[in-house]
Amino acid sequence: MIALMIAAAVGPLTGSVAAGCGARARQAGWSGAAGAMISVACSIWLLAAELHRPPVSGWGGYLYLDSLSCFFLFTVAAVTLLAAVGSVAYLAAEEDIGRLSAFQVRLYFIFFGLFAALMLAALETGNLGLLFVLIEASTLASAALVGLEARSSSLEAAWKYVIISSFGVTIALAGTLFLFYSASGLHLAPDLRLTWPYLFGHAPALAPESLRLAFLLAVVGYGTKVGLAPMHTWLPDAHAEAPSPASAMLSAALLNTGMYAIMRFLAITRARLGDGFPRAVLLTFGFLSIVIAVLFMIRRGNFKRLFAYSSVEHMGIIAVALGFGGVLGLYGALLQTLNHAIAKAVLFLTSGDVAVRYQTREAAGVTGLLTAVPVAGGALLLGSFAVLGSPPFGLFLSELTIVRAGFAASGATLPLLLLALLAIAFIAFARTTTGMVTGSAPVATTATATVAGGPPLSAPYRGRWTGVAAATPLVVGLVALLILGLWIPAVLDAVIRHSAAVL
């Protein structure tokens, strides 16, 4: 069991090792993808194994696994796999064009594997202090990815990211300290190390005042990592400036890891303080995030920024779902996490494809995607509908569940407000993406290299497998979303129920 957990966490490091040994983009990428495949397999095995057994704890509480951890492990590993396969195509294209040097490519794969491994490890620990250490370390690893292209805008984004995130996570560490203070009335055996299961089990004995403060600090602190407003200011810049597969990882995996940390704190707080205080805090931050994200989505500009704001919006929805609480709320939150992860990964990988072909990140510069590149265009269209919550994709079901939870928990105003905001988001987002997908494609010119009028449409993928690698994650992701929208497998249903019961 423990060996499986370690394998799941360490899997993505194969890509790092390969890159460290000097492999080129394709080789390092494929080895990374293979490692991610191992992680996914291990996580599915753990998921099935954990379903009806009590949680596993090892190494004095440093390793801890219950259904919730397994669920997030699976989500993050799946995203890692999609992003790893997409990395092969994107990085190979960039390297061949010459926009990234070999050194940068090596750096990318080293830090990519490190980033994934640290996130997976963070999901497997039961010690809240170690959770902070690993999340901060993953922030640092991903900062290298954000600043990789070393333009002034990416350095600026990387600086903002690293300083705001580090500050936020340090606030979360202060929250963890206060959580430990609230537990100081308990008499501890010297080797017990205040792990999450211990605190959760002894929740009634915690001091309420400092627990309140601890929860607030944790939401503000880890909320910075998650992208809840008003701590989200780093998010659009970082997600827009990173290379697209890295953006997919940031948006779909790192945000979820932060949300996992918040859920751990939520469980303890709800056990001691009941529903009122956590609900107020989470609903406030959640709705604030959705409102701000929707307002910023109305601008046309960089389409990766649009996707980033959509991530802020969805994290806000998940926070709102957690705030609503109850069985429906928690179920909806977890389902939304999984669906959003896959959908956002698809979107960002598509954007990588588009960026490589059109050589621009402005939405105004991209037209006629459906006619020029059918796979990417279709993926973008379907992906944007998916992420906006239209049936038959999975997000529709999860958002419906959340709205139902809202009606059950707190009357009619808040869910209706949520629906209204989602509608505005739909209009804003779809306006940009349909503009990108329709229209006529620019003519593919080989002679002109200037960007007057429209950028030349290049064929960036040399080698058959690279092109396949570009398209596969998109197709797989969309299919998965479709399946999740139409039918939730009984296994998944049981897993989610089990995880929700943990909270």
Place this chain on the structure above:
Amino acid sequence: MQSLSATSAAGVLLDLSGVLILLLAFACLGSKLFNRYVAYYGAQSVVLAFAAGVAAQAFHSAELWILAVATLAIKGIGIPLSARRLLVQRLDLKRDAALSTGLSTSLIAGGALTAFAYLVTRPQLLPHGVVAAAVVPLSTAVILLGGLAMVVRRHTVAQLIGWLIVENGVFLGAITLVATFPFIVEAGIFLDIVAGVLIMLVFVSGLTRQLASASASELKELQG
């Protein structure tokens, strides 16, 4: 958890160290010259190492001794020296008058944040039995002051040192939980800080190469 009474020698020394760390945070907030700013941070880390040593002595904890020495070496001496070398020699920067608000305004805001921190972490808030309960409001105040320093300063390295002041505050608070913060976590936090500083310094070097300055007020390209 053991507790130190306020009148024992160790308790008095911890209280004094805490107040001195708070005052040095104010000094950092109110200094205009870069050399002084970095020097005050170094002094603060030295006092922090001293406080860790006092706690290690009181609780006979070898782990805390190691952490105290590491704090002294890395945060008290290493980081200030390398920051000064980076700033003065490479960036040729001695004075950083770039503040978003005036000096007096930031000091008053710092005073208000200190009062707020004391209010929020009233001693009644903490259950009995916590070591040197007076240190907790002080560490919270230092965290808030470090955050203010990050927000007010306009130079990237100054923001970085602001973050390090926040970490100092957290470490001060963590000393009081010596029984339950295992060594691996503390060491992990330490490594995080070191790695963070290294990465940030790399970015600052990149920024200076790109923008010919590392002032964060130049970072206005990404908006909206």
Place this chain on the structure above:
Amino acid sequence: MSLPVLIQILQSLTVAGFAPLYAGVLSRAEAVVASRRGPSVLQPYRDLAKLLRKGSVISDQASWIFRITPFVTFACYLTVSVIVPVITNTPLPLAFLADLIGGAFVLGLAGFMTSLAGLDTASPAGGLGASRASWIGSMAEPALILVFFTVGAVSASDNPYLMNHAIASSPYALVLPTHLLGLLAFFMIVLVENGRIPIDTPGGSTEISMIEEGRVLEYSGREYALMKWGSWMKLFLLSSIFMNVFVIPWGLGTSADLPSALLAIPVLLGKLAVCGLAIIVIDTSFAKLRFFRIAEFLGAGFLLALVGVATSYVIGA
């Protein structure tokens, strides 16, 4: 005449008598540090004797305020000399007149009258000095009040004698952060109130810096002697409050015992030597602050006192 009354008169005589000596020693020591020979330590006495013999010239623009100010300020300083612990640590018969806050009011009255006198003759130096002194005073007062609060935090009163007992009886109180911060803030205020570096050049007559000197520039003869004597007494009093209440509360006599009170006088002079040493070190190490930076100096003092008061809530002093 009963013994306490005798000791009280002795205390006032001590303050009035030794204040010029204190000022003389300070100026001599400053000169020695600067590798000069400097004036004799008895020079202030000679100055007073010379001035008291001279007649005074009063501008015909001046009003009665100008004439009575020297006497009012001298009387204020004598009043303060009976209410603070100088050579005894138990209150003397007239100590009921005021506590620390009352004493601050009386000192404020003296400063107020001096500023008015500076304005009264319509001389530019006087107006300049008066306005500057008022501006500085308006920022020093909040810091001073907060210092009194730290005193209150440590000794649960603002009576200097009770504070003296609180510190003397418990060495723990001496190292309380609250107390130390109040001590530092009070020292900064002592520097400000007496116009020492880094606020003002003592005894200097350059126009750039005349705050104290500017206000008394128009005085001559006997009135000038009283004003100078008064400012020396102010320095003596504030320094002895500083030492006896904050730093070294031991070594004082009692109000019922003449020998101990007499013995306390050389001990007091020793303590003042320590305080004078600190003042000299600061005088010779620092440059005078630019005028508007005095606000930052006083702001720092205010902050120290504020942190001291706040810390008292936390540490539960």
